[in-house]
Amino acid sequence: MPDRLRITGAVRAYGPAAGVLGASLRVREGQIHALVGLNGAGKTTLMRAVLGMIRLDSGAVRIGGVPLDRMPASDWSRVGHLLDRPFAYPELSVRANLEVAARLRGIPAGRAADAVEGALAGLGIARYGRVRAARLSKGNRQRLGLAAALLGDASLLVLDEPTDALDPQGVIALREALRERASRGAGVLVSSHHLDEVARVADRISVMNRGLVIGTLDRDRADLERAFFDLVLEDDRRADRGDRP
Amino acid sequence: MNGLGDALWAEARKAAASRVLRTAAVLLVAGVAVLGAALTAAVGAGSEQIAAKLGPLADATGWALLLAVVTQIVAAGALLTFGITLSWSFGREFTDGTINGLFAIPTTRPALVTAKLLVHLAWTALVGLALTVLVAGVGLAIGLGGIDAASAAGLVRLFALTALSGLLATPAAWAATLGRGPMAGVATAVGLIVVAQTAALALPRQGAWLPLAAPAFWALDLNAVTPAQLGLVPLTAVAFGALTARAWNRLQLDR
Numbered sequence A: 001m002p003d004r005l006r007i008t009g010a011v012r013a014y015g016p017a018a019g020v021l022g023a024s025l026r027v028r029e030g031q032i033h034a035l036v037g038l039n040g041a042g043k044t045t046l047m048r049a050v051l052g053m054i055r056l057d058s059g060a061v062r063i064g065g066v067p068l069d070r071m072p073a074s075d076w077s078r079v080g081h082l083l084d085r086p087f088a089y090p091e092l093s094v095r096a097n098l099e100v101a102a103r104l105r106g107i108p109a110g111r112a113a114d115a116v117e118g119a120l121a122g123l124g125i126a127r128y129g130r131v132r133a134a135r136l137s138k139g140n141r142q143r144l145g146l147a148a149a150l151l152g153d154a155s156l157l158v159l160d161e162p163t164d165a166l167d168p169q170g171v172i173a174l175r176e177a178l179r180e181r182a183s184r185g186a187g188v189l190v191s192s193h194h195l196d197e198v199a200r201v202a203d204r205i206s207v208m209n210r211g212l213v214i215g216t217l218d219r220d221r222a223d224l225e226r227a228f229f230d231l232v233l234e235d236d237r238r239a240d241r242g243d244r245p
Numbered sequence B: 001m002n003g004l005g006d007a008l009w010a011e012a013r014k015a016a017a018s019r020v021l022r023t024a025a026v027l028l029v030a031g032v033a034v035l036g037a038a039l040t041a042a043v044g045a046g047s048e049q050i051a052a053k054l055g056p057l058a059d060a061t062g063w064a065l066l067l068a069v070v071t072q073i074v075a076a077g078a079l080l081t082f083g084i085t086l087s088w089s090f091g092r093e094f095t096d097g098t099i100n101g102l103f104a105i106p107t108t109r110p111a112l113v114t115a116k117l118l119v120h121l122a123w124t125a126l127v128g129l130a131l132t133v134l135v136a137g138v139g140l141a142i143g144l145g146g147i148d149a150a151s152a153a154g155l156v157r158l159f160a161l162t163a164l165s166g167l168l169a170t171p172a173a174w175a176a177t178l179g180r181g182p183m184a185g186v187a188t189a190v191g192l193i194v195v196a197q198t199a200a201l202a203l204p205r206q207g208a209w210l211p212l213a214a215p216a217f218w219a220l221d222l223n224a225v226t227p228a229q230l231g232l233v234p235l236t237a238v239a240f241g242a243l244t245a246r247a248w249n250r251l252q253l254d255r
Helices: A043-050 A074-079 A094-104 A108-120 A137-149 A168-183 A195-201 A224-241 B005-018 B021-046 B048-059 B062-095 B098-102 B109-141 B149-170 B170-178 B182-201 B216-220 B227-249
Strands: A005-013 A020-029 A030-036 A058-063 A077-081 A154-161 A187-192 A204-209 A214-217
Touching: A005 A043, A005 B149, A020 A030, A020 A058, A020 A214, A020 B216, A030 A195, A043 A058, A043 A154, A043 A168, A043 A187, A058 A214, A058 B149, A074 A077, A074 A168, A077 A137, A077 B098, A094 A137, A094 A187, A094 B005, A094 B098, A108 A137, A137 A154, A137 A168, A168 A195, A168 B048, A168 B149, A204 A224, A214 A224, A224 B170, B005 B109, B021 B062, B048 B062, B048 B227, B062 B098, B062 B109, B062 B149, B062 B170, B062 B182, B062 B216, B109 B149, B109 B170, B109 B227, B149 B216, B149 B227, B170 B182, B170 B227, B182 B216
Parallel strands: A030 A187, A030 A204, A077 A154, A154 A187
Antiparallel strands: A005 A020, A005 A058, A204 A214
């Protein structure tokens, strides 16, 4: 079984020290893989490359074993994602937004209604179904974006800071949704600043710094924050000395 | 083009819920009808000031006057309105942050562009129909008498001018894409009007070869524009539609 996602030597540079500078990473079937790093480490840029939002200068991305540039459009129906701002048109109701997302994700009209109901219930926003997205709180708009990302039967989920603006109940709903997807074989790549949350949900934690994946964290280690900063500071020193790989 | 049917459904759903489109339609249709009726009635009542402003148009009377006035207003007003709404349709995906959700889906971006343009054209046709019906109603209401064959033909041309203005607004979609927001498209729409109006004034004979000006020439005088000149209008729309689809296909979210 090929990896759900495999990134090899990905480079997309914005100058000598910004962007993604040779990152490699794998997300296996049924794995929740967390990507942690400081602001500007390159996490979002890497995710954008995975989703075809930017083209790499060099390196490769494979989804389900297929190189991105050879992936037929229909294969994207197996990928759910949320990057930056939620996919929410302010003039549409929560339900209408999810219906639009379902159709664009290639879910047939006959199955879209069930998929939308499931997504509304899964993220706890069923009671806002008729409310326009413009009137939602930031947290509920984030729930709507997550519901859209989780529509259908994705085998790969790519979520950038998904707990942003979520209340504790939303965090738990998301955690359960991700575990449920992973238990059904989906691979999940999720970026986060919240090490505690990452430790609770992730099977593997990769640390990104200055455009590279520099190591992993043991989720069971007591002082995760210290381990994280040790890795980052050591990499910063190597970068300052000019002996990074 | 993968997912065109789904993209059409989604764009139609968004358009139906859009306050921007509703407001623009009401402003254009009601504005043109009220302004046309007021100017026609003023000339009919002997207002020399208004007659002077209308120039040679004021020599006409009845339905011919109303249609000439309304056509002049629509020639610029519809292009501006449709330029703004088309810029919004494309540019809002960037400013609302929904563009991310239009990547990594089975519906291709050229299909989304095609759907946006087709929904835009359907909407402009509906606006044209509403405008034509309202102008006919206004003409009857201000006592211009029954609609004869010539007036009916003028109303049909008014509808066609409105629909053709929708086609001519297509460069605004391309500009909104390149500018990553509605403002670049709006500025382009204003530029299109300036070019069209300047060409109409500066080159009254050759101006009809400019697709931007041809529909307005044709709506005022059937014989002023050849079918070939009018045919350049849809070709222009197709060309800018293709440029927009290409821009979306090559789009990178790196700025």
